[in-house]
Amino acid sequence: MNAARNAFARVLDALWPRRCESGGCGRRVDRPGRLICSACFDALPFATGPACMKCGRIFPGAxxxxxxxxxxxxxxxxxxxACHAAGYEGPVPALVKTFKYGNGWWLAQDLADMVEGAVRSRLPWHDIDAVVPVPLHTLRQRARGYNQSWLIASGLAERLGRAALEHGLVRTRDTGHQARLPREGRMRNVEGAFAAPRPELVRGRTLLLVDDVSTTGATLEECARALKDAGAVQVWAATVCSRSQDDAA
Ligand SMILES: [Zn+2]
Ligand SMILES: [Zn+2]
Known part of the structure; x- marks a missing residue:
């Protein structure tokens, strides 16, 4: 399946050569089906060093x-x-923005590559039963055309050989732009905003929640609450990057 997809991607690459999207690089992309060239991919600010097992924050001195x-x-x-693939620095903020508001489908493969590396190295990933994206509200998804977290989550699930639960969670109300709120406001804003509509899909399972960016973790926390209320045993989280509140302005 992967081999067939890679062969297909190579054919597309030959027909429509793509230029690397990372940091204005512009070189021809040498990774099949991707938008970031291998030199730029290897140079991404991947999170390295000891991290808290629960929140995934890096503590260099530990x-x-x-x-x-x-x-x-x-x-x-x-x-x-939890684990986060990279810091919110270098080309990452621009990549995440392009992914969210522009060229979502292709960049999803690059971002799933990033998250896959973090999940495999930081989590006992063999124990994961299924991957669940952080959902968008239906209206927002309709406006954007896709849920960016689902694109990463489905790519990741395929790489790990796990089920992907597109509708494992739903957003029961539109919570607006979380990024513009202070920490306390974020917690209140997402309170009770998620539900697991089919508890039989999550009951008794170890689930990996996937999102593109995590700031205070309020959204992931509320998603975990909904999944655990529905009977999930363990909820882990993986994101492309985590950014501090200071970056949020
Ligand atoms: Zn490049
Ligand atoms: Zn922690």
């Missing part, structure tokens, strides 16, 4: 990878484990 940070120990959140 001497072990098996720890929970102070904030997570206090907060007792519903996300059991």
């Amino acid at each position: 001497d072990t990878c098996e720890f929970t940070c102070e904030a997570c120990a206090k907060a007792r959140g519903r996300i059991d484990r």
Whole structure:
């Protein structure tokens, strides 16, 4: 299946050569079916070093990878484990914006490559039963034409050989632009905004939630609440990047 898709991608690449989208590079892309060339992909600001097992935040000074940070120990959140592929820096903010508001379909493969690397290296991924995207509200999805998290989640699920639950979660109301709210406002804004419409799909399972960007983690946390209310045993999260509140302006 993958071999056939790669062969197809190579044919498309030969017919319509693409230029690398990363940081104004413009070189011809040498990775089949992708929009980022291999030199730029390898140079992305991947998150390296020890990270909190629960929130995925990098703590460069930590001497072990098996720890929970102070904030997570206090907060007792519903996300059991998390990882983020890269920091919100270098070409990443522009890539994420292009992905969300422009060339979604193709860049999804590059972003799924990024998340796959983080999931395989940071999570005991063999235990994942299914991958669930953070849902968009129906109206927003209709306006955009696609749910960016689903594009990454489905690509990732295929790479990991796991089920992808496109409608594992739904957004029950439009929460507007979360990025413009301060931390407290974000928590309140998404409270009760998600539901798992088919509990039989998630009950008793270990699920991996996927989103493009995580800032305060409020959205992921509320998604995890809905999945656990429906009977999920473990909820993990993986994103392309995590950005601090300071980047959100
Ligand atoms: Zn490039
Ligand atoms: Zn933490």
